Amino acid sequence: MYCCANCFVSPTLKDHVNTEGSVADCDFCPSKDVKCVEVSALYEFFEPIFEMYRETEYGRDYFKGEDPRGEVLSSLIENDWYPIFSDDFDEDMTDNFWDALVERIWVDKDNLPKDLSALCIEKEGSFENYWDSFSDYLKNERRFTIEREELQHFTGFLPELLSSIEVKVKQGEEYYRARLGQGEKTKPFPNEKMGAPPSEKTLIGGRANPPGIPFLYLSDDANTAIAEVRPWKGATVSVAKFIITKEINLIDLTQSFYIKDQFAYGEDLPFAIEDNRILGRLGRELSKPVNPDKISIEYIPTQYVTEIIRNLKYDGMIYPSALGKGKNIVLFTENAVHCENVKLYQVDSVDFTSSEFDPWNVDSDYL
Numbered sequence: 001m002y003c004c005a006n007c008f009v010s011p012t013l014k015d016h017v018n019t020e021g022s023v024a025d026c027d028f029c030p031s032k033d034v035k036c037v038e039v040s041a042l043y044e045f046f047e048p049i050f051e052m053y054r055e056t057e058y059g060r061d062y063f064k065g066e067d068p069r070g071e072v073l074s075s076l077i078e079n080d081w082y083p084i085f086s087d088d089f090d091e092d093m094t095d096n097f098w099d100a101l102v103e104r105i106w107v108d109k110d111n112l113p114k115d116l117s118a119l120c121i122e123k124e125g126s127f128e129n130y131w132d133s134f135s136d137y138l139k140n141e142r143r144f145t146i147e148r149e150e151l152q153h154f155t156g157f158l159p160e161l162l163s164s165i166e167v168k169v170k171q172g173e174e175y176y177r178a179r180l181g182q183g184e185k186t187k188p189f190p191n192e193k194m195g196a197p198p199s200e201k202t203l204i205g206g207r208a209n210p211p212g213i214p215f216l217y218l219s220d221d222a223n224t225a226i227a228e229v230r231p232w233k234g235a236t237v238s239v240a241k242f243i244i245t246k247e248i249n250l251i252d253l254t255q256s257f258y259i260k261d262q263f264a265y266g267e268d269l270p271f272a273i274e275d276n277r278i279l280g281r282l283g284r285e286l287s288k289p290v291n292p293d294k295i296s297i298e299y300i301p302t303q304y305v306t307e308i309i310r311n312l313k314y315d316g317m318i319y320p321s322a323l324g325k326g327k328n329i330v331l332f333t334e335n336a337v338h339c340e341n342v343k344l345y346q347v348d349s350v351d352f353t354s355s356e357f358d359p360w361n362v363d364s365d366y367l
Contacts, residue, residue: 001027001100002036009083012263013045028093029086039100046101048269049077049262053120061121070119074098080122081262130274131281135301143300158308161275166314167252173244175218175329175337178225178345182236188344194240195334204296207286208306208317208330211296215316216331218242222345224324231347240342248315248336253283254327286319287328306330 004026005014021035056062056070071079078084078094085094098116134151146152183189196214209215219225222239231237257276259265265272282305290298309317316331331337 001039001096003028003039003042003097004031004034004036006031006034007086007089007097009086010261010263012261013042016042016045028097029088039097040102043101045263046077048265048267049081052123052270052273053077054123056119056121068119070121072117073120074116076120076122082258082260131278131285131301138300138304139297155305155308158278158305159312161279162251162309162312162314165252165255165279167250167318169244169248169250171244171246175220175242175244176222176225176239177216177218177242178222178229178237178239180229180231180235180237182238182344186344188238188342189240191240191339191342194238194339194342205299205303206295207299207302210303210307216242216334216337218329218331218337219321219324219326220329221324221326224321224326224328226345226347227324228321228328230323231350233347233350235347237345237347238342239345241340242337243340244336245338246336248331249313250329251309251314251317253279253286253317253319255279283319286317287322289322 002024003017004021005017007026007028008014008017017037018035020041021037023033024036025032026034026036050073053073053076056068058068061069074094085097089097102116130150133148134155137146137148137151146155177194179189179194181189183193196216199212199214202209202214203211205211206215206217208217217228219228222241225239226237229237257280259269259272259276262269282302285302306317310332315333315336316329318327318329321328
């Protein structure tokens with residue numbers, strides 16, 4: 001069966017069909033006299049994706065008396081990845097495509113699924129182990145140098161990853177910083193008291209800044225800034241408005257991390273997946289609450305990565321807020337911001353939500 005470029009969303013598959021195809025009628029969509037290729041000729045593009053899955057196994061994924069756990073491989077691929085087929089594809093077309101794709105079975109490759117109707121699950125990913133090993137190493141073995149070869153690889157490809165989520169913040173953008181308390185006579189703290197704290201006040205360190213090196217932590221709205229200082233009902237909070245005075249380059253860790261063209265990476269697809277997971281995990285690590293008694297140790301991994309980002313000449317990072325609805329921003333210096341004014345707020349209420357304790361779904365770092 002023949003397919004054409006109009007069958008696909010992927011630019012890589014489209015380019016391949018238009019470059020390598022021959023003029024024919026498409027067997028899937030209404031296109032006539034267009035460049036087409038045999039569906040089975042696209043197997044090499046799908047092979048790296050197939051290798052991301054394995055068939056379910058008795059004694060590992062299910063046991064006596066249980067139904068095999070997993071899904072049909074073709075369904076897993078369609079659900080787990082950016083859309084493959086154009087909007088014109090219906091269910092019958094999709095089934096015919098998968099049947100044609102594996103029409104010739106490469107029986108010499110035992111690690112590949114030989115039947116798309118097999119019940120499969122995604123293979124265990126390696127990234128979580130990467131980050132956990134990286135964190136444990138910095139917390140418990142070495143602080144400033146990494147000697148393990150696999151961890152050197154982890155930090156080595158960070159510069160390329162970060163360049164893909166660089167954003168420019170234009171002059172005139174507004175951000176907010178909050179401090180618990182007030183100045184004299186029910187007035188907010190003065191402008192000069194609302195910047196980054198002095199070095200002697202940062203001896204414990206923060207999410208991004210190492211001990212003794214102050215950074216400026218801001219939020220993109222006043223309520224998020226207030227939430228970040230964890231106020232209580234009735235507390236007064238001084239909130240400063242900061243204006244960006246010149247264009248700055250930031251790493252945006254709030255972006256959605258997913259691969260839009262899974263066919264563009266070939267055998268490097270697993271590395272692309274790890275890259276995306278690294279960026280998502282870094283944002284979560286910066287935003288998650290940490291036991292105050294463990295701050296000095298728990299923030300070491302994010303402080304280390306922050307130093308890499310600083311060395312690449314970025315001005316700061318944007319990361320999710322775990323306490324407010326907005327986003328947080330950390331600037332490595334204050335030379336691109338100006339404190340325009342400070343207002344005094346009173347906290348009218350503090351909202352909490354809770355759930356019954358589940359020992360199987362708990363962040364052990366907070367215990």
